[in-house]
Amino acid sequence: MLLTRHQTSAGPHWARPRWALDGYLLPASFDLSLLMELPNSTIARFLQSIAMGEKVDSPVIAPIEPVQEVWACGVTYLRSRDARKEESSVKDVYQKVYEAERPEIFYKSAGWRVQGHGQPVRIRADSQWNVPEPEMTLVVNSHAEIIGYCVGNDMSSRDIEGENPLYLPQAKVYDGACALGPGITLCDAADLGDLPVRMEIHRAIGEVKGVAAQAAVGKATTSALFSGETSTSQMKRKPAELVAYLYKEMKFPHGAFVLTGTGIVPPNDFTLQHGDVVRITIGQTGAELTLENTVE
Numbered sequence: 001m002l003l004t005r006h007q008t009s010a011g012p013h014w015a016r017p018r019w020a021l022d023g024y025l026l027p028a029s030f031d032l033s034l035l036m037e038l039p040n041s042t043i044a045r046f047l048q049s050i051a052m053g054e055k056v057d058s059p060v061i062a063p064i065e066p067v068q069e070v071w072a073c074g075v076t077y078l079r080s081r082d083a084r085k086e087e088s089s090v091k092d093v094y095q096k097v098y099e100a101e102r103p104e105i106f107y108k109s110a111g112w113r114v115q116g117h118g119q120p121v122r123i124r125a126d127s128q129w130n131v132p133e134p135e136m137t138l139v140v141n142s143h144a145e146i147i148g149y150c151v152g153n154d155m156s157s158r159d160i161e162g163e164n165p166l167y168l169p170q171a172k173v174y175d176g177a178c179a180l181g182p183g184i185t186l187c188d189a190a191d192l193g194d195l196p197v198r199m200e201i202h203r204a205i206g207e208v209k210g211v212a213a214q215a216a217v218g219k220a221t222t223s224a225l226f227s228g229e230t231s232t233s234q235m236k237r238k239p240a241e242l243v244a245y246l247y248k249e250m251k252f253p254h255g256a257f258v259l260t261g262t263g264i265v266p267p268n269d270f271t272l273q274h275g276d277v278v279r280i281t282i283g284q285t286g287a288e289l290t291l292e293n294t295v296e
Contacts, residue, residue: 001147003032003045004183005116006058010100012065015056016047017183019067021251024052032065036255040145046110062116063111063150063184067254069254070114070178072154073242074104076235076261086140086268103237105246108259109178111246118296122176123272130272133262134280136192136232138239139184144247146189146239151282151291152259153227155177178255181291185283189240194233199264201226202277226270230263 001019007026014030017023027050038046052162064070075097097104115121123130137152161171203225232239242258272278276295281288 001047001186002183003047003186004060005032005063006056007061008056008058012061013056013058015054023056025054025056026050026052032063032213033067033254035147036068036141036273037253038139038141039143040161040188044146047186059192060117060182061119062111062114062180063182064114064180066112068111068151068257069081069252070109070111070137070152070174070180070259071105071246072106072108072172072259073105073237073261076103076242077230077263078239079230079234079263082265098236098287103242103245105242106172106203108172111257112180113175115176115179115293117179117180117181117291117293119293120176121153121155121179121278121293122174122296123155124157124160124174127160127164127171128271129159129162130155130157131270132156132199132201132258132264132272132278132280134197134264134282135262136195136197136239136282137180137260138192138243138260139255140243140247140249140252142251142253144243145288146192146243147255148184148186149185149192149195149282150180150257151182151280151289152257153278153280153291153293154259154262155179174270176296178259179291179293182289185289187288192232192239194231196229196231196288197264197285198281199227199231200224201266201272202279202280203273204275225276228264228267232260234263235260242292257272 016025132152135152139148157171
């Protein structure tokens with residue numbers, strides 16, 4: 001089951017699509033916090049009991065409300081560990097985190113700051129090395145139960161974090177640094193163990209160097225500058241383990257969103273530019289979700 005959030009003339013409104021982004025409105029009284037208070041075993045039955053309204057024709061926005069927080073986990077894939085070691089002047093820190101029992105968890109964003117599908121993400125003006133990080137994002141209720149997932153883009157300034165690991169908040173937390181969407185797939189945690197994750201980065205043809213790009217002029221306006229894929233099966237830590245550590249000493253009465261780390265990292269000579277389009281797809285064929293954002 002899928003939930004999307006839309007910007008309507010009456011304000012933000014939730015809807016229940018059928019694997020599309022033009023579903024039917026739920027009652028105006030419905031909010032995500034209400035769902036987050038329910039045990040996972042009762043959510044499907046609760047949603048099926050709600051009468052749906054008219055078909056929604058407004059664009060989707062981030063499937064999160066202002067009261068929810070986004071947290072993130074790092075060095076959960078071997079590729080991420082290697083990339084962090086390559087960029088850092090303190091390389092052994094990331095090896096220790098990868099092997100440690102306790103995961104790396106950090107605050108990423110307030111719900112009101114998150115961008116949605118089709119909305120812009122940003123790169124910092126004081127950074128020269130910026131990348132998107134495609135991540136399965138857990139949707140977790142107030143009982144520390146995983147109730148579903150969405151697609152996440154954890155924008156990162158690699159040169160700032162590489163200079164000193166203590167600069168991670170500045171490398172990861174700023175306006176336009178977090179995008180979620182396009183909706184929430186409600187499911188059990190057991191369904192998240194082997195989801196394909198794919199990312200493409202497109203750039204305007206005029207900005208791409210090389211013979212191939214020149215030959216493409218007149219045939220397309222953008223070029224696929226980078227593409228990569230992995231699977232959530234490559235994560236060293238299980239989603240439930242990450243949630244357990246996050247909830248160990250904190251309560252989330254309205255639930256939380258948890259970015260689970262990335263297994264796709266562009267080469268070290270790549271950095272995002274203004275106008276690049278980042279497209280991230282997660283999920284099995286026929287039920288995948290795609291989040292697309294333009295860099296500003």
